[in-house]
Every structure is written in structure tokens, then in C-alpha cells.
Amino acid sequence: MKIVFYGAGNMASAIFIGMIENRVVKPEQIYLTSRSQKEKILFFRDNLGVNVSYDDTELLDGADYVILASKPQSFPDVAKRIRPHLEEKTKIVSVMAGTQIKTIRRELKSENPIARIMPNTNAMVQHSVSGIKYSENFPNKDELVELMKSFGTTVVVEEEEEMHNITAATGSGSAFLYYIYEKYAESLMDLGFSEDEALFLTTNLVIGAGKMVEDSELPFSQLRKNITSKRGTTEAGLDALDGEGIKEILSKTLNAAATRSQELSKDDEDE
Numbered sequence: 001m002k003i004v005f006y007g008a009g010n011m012a013s014a015i016f017i018g019m020i021e022n023r024v025v026k027p028e029q030i031y032l033t034s035r036s037q038k039e040k041i042l043f044f045r046d047n048l049g050v051n052v053s054y055d056d057t058e059l060l061d062g063a064d065y066v067i068l069a070s071k072p073q074s075f076p077d078v079a080k081r082i083r084p085h086l087e088e089k090t091k092i093v094s095v096m097a098g099t100q101i102k103t104i105r106r107e108l109k110s111e112n113p114i115a116r117i118m119p120n121t122n123a124m125v126q127h128s129v130s131g132i133k134y135s136e137n138f139p140n141k142d143e144l145v146e147l148m149k150s151f152g153t154t155v156v157v158e159e160e161e162e163m164h165n166i167t168a169a170t171g172s173g174s175a176f177l178y179y180i181y182e183k184y185a186e187s188l189m190d191l192g193f194s195e196d197e198a199l200f201l202t203t204n205l206v207i208g209a210g211k212m213v214e215d216s217e218l219p220f221s222q223l224r225k226n227i228t229s230k231r232g233t234t235e236a237g238l239d240a241l242d243g244e245g246i247k248e249i250l251s252k253t254l255n256a257a258a259t260r261s262q263e264l265s266k267d268d269e270d271e
């Protein structure tokens with residue numbers, strides 16, 4: 001199997017590192033290209049044993065999958081590189097937020113099978129949650145699902161609309177949590193902890209809570225209740241948190257991300 005990544009950035013690297021670490025593909029089956037010769041892409045060649053090329057004829061010759069992992073804004077340039085050399089059997093997999101299947105088809109001027117996936121960088125530790133939306137003519141869906149299982153779990157999505165929500169929920173979701181952790185650590189410093197102490201406490205809190213979620217199998221609400229003594233410190237803190245409208249803040253966050261995904265998916269032909 002030959003898998004070609006157009007783009008070797010944060011998302012692409014999380015995926016191919018997950019694939020290699022889970023041994024579903026050998027490094028030599030992976031080909032990387034990017035906009036320009038960058039140390040980072042050569043780092044992957046020298047440390048993972050993947051192939052690097054800027055010759056689109058070579059890249060696309062016999063390719064089973066092409067993974068579109070540039071930013072949506074760069075896709076027209078990527079499409080220009082791919083179009084002249086794309087073989088009929090090659091399956092296109094796009095991770096580009098918002099970019100519709102019909103847009104990809106038009107830019108590539110091809111009828112190739114296309115799947116849109118919406119993973120996240122937890123793929124790096126083989127724990128992505130990835131939405132998948134297939135084009136009608138996508139063959140052998142199980143093969144792609146097996147490939148994606150190497151870096152996490154998958155959720156099949158029927159409508160483009162659902163992809164906007166998955167993008168917000170789990171594509172961007174980790175960043176929202178990381179931001180909360182950042183602000184939590186900053187708030188610990190307001191309590192008087194040093195920066196190192198605040199980061200140590202927050203990091204271990206996050207790891208511990210993650211392990212509790214994974215191992216206890218209890219719902220978030222029960223895990224919270226198990227800490228909240230009647231009229232105790234936790235109840236006082238949760239009342240303050242609720243009073244500031246944490247739920248409304250998070251809903252606003254997710255709606256803004258989903259709306260941006262809709263904006264990114266605006267297709268010239270929609271107008």
C-alpha cells in the first residue's frame with residue numbers, strides 16, 4: 001500500500017506517526033510532501049524512515065491513498081500539483097476542515113473516490129476521535145476504517161452539516177480543553193503558586209482525571225459528585241463556576257467553531 005500525504009504538519013504527522021506506531025503501515029509505504037523543503041519533513045524521513053518527495057509524478061505513481069492535509073486555503077495550490085498525475089484507482093482522503101467533497105472533486109477535476117475525515121491531534125497517541133464522510137463511489141470503506149483505527153476511533157457521518165459539529169466538538173475540542181488547563185494554571189498562580197508549581201499541579205490533575213475517566217467508567221457527573229462534599233469547598237467552587245455561566249461559555253465556543261467550519265465550506269458554486 002502507498003499512502004501519500006500532501007502536507008506534513010500537525011495533523012498529518014499525528015496521523016502517520018499513529019499509523020507507524022501501530023504498525024498498520026510500514027514507514028516505507030508512506031510518502032510525504034509539503035509546500036517547500038523544510039527541516040521538519042526531513043526530520044520525519046531521517047527519524048521514521050518515511051519517503052519525502054517533491055516530484056508529483058513520482059508521488060502519485062501507484063498511490064493507493066492521497067491524504068489532503070494542507071490548510072483549506074492552500075488546497076487550490078495542492079490541487080494544481082495533484083491534478084495532472086492523479087490515477088483513477090487512487091482514493092482521496094481529506095482532513096481539511098470545512099472543505100466539502102464537491103469542492104475537492106471540482107478542484108481535482110476527478111471522479112476519484114473521496115472521504116472527508118475529521119481527526120484530532122490525539123491521533124499522536126492513537127486516541128483520535130475521527131468523523132468520516134464518504135463519497136458515493138468510495139469502495140472498500142473497511143480498509144480506510146482499519147487504517148484510521150491505528151490512530152483512534154471513528155464516527156461515520158452522513159451529512160456535511162454533522163461534519164461541522166464534529167469539527168467543533170473533537171477536531172478543535174482538545175484545544176478548548178488545553179486552553180482551560182492553561183487558564184487553570186494561571187489561576188493557581190493568582191492563588192500564590194509559582195509557575196512551575198501551577199504547571200506541575202495542573203498537569204497531574206489533568207492526567208489523573210483522564211485516567212479516572214478511562215479506568216472508572218463512571219459518568220463525569222458521578223466523578224464530580226464523588227468529590228463534592230455537602231456544603232464543602234468543592235460545592236462553593238462549583239457554585240461560582242456555574243454562576244459565571246460555564247455551560248453558556250462552552251456552547252458559545254462550540255458554536256463559533258462550527259460556524260467557522262461552515263464559512264470554510266462555502267463553495268463558490270453555492271453562491
Ligand SMILES: NC(=O)C1=CN([C@@H]2O[C@H](COP(=O)(O)OP(=O)(O)OC[C@H]3O[C@@H](n4cnc5c(N)ncnc54)[C@H](O)[C@@H]3O)[C@@H](O)[C@H]2O)C=CC1
Pocket residue numbers: 006007008009010011012033034035036069070071072074077078081095096097118119120121171172
Ligand atoms: N491541527 C489539528 O488539530 C487539525 C487539523 N485539521 C486540518 O488539517 C489540515 C492541516 O492542518 P495543520 O496540520 O494544523 O496545519 P499545518 O500548517 O501544521 O500543516 C499544513 C501543511 O500543509 C503543507 N502545504 C501547504 N501548501 C502545500 C502545497 N502546495 N503542497 C503540499 N503541501 C502544502 C504545509 O507545508 C504543511 O506541511 C487543515 O486543513 C486543518 O483544517 C483537521 C483536524 C485537526
Ligand SMILES: O=C(O)[C@@H]1CCC=N1
Pocket residue numbers: 097167171172
Ligand atoms: O483549527 C482548525 O481549523 C483545524 C480543524 C480542527 C482543528 N484544527
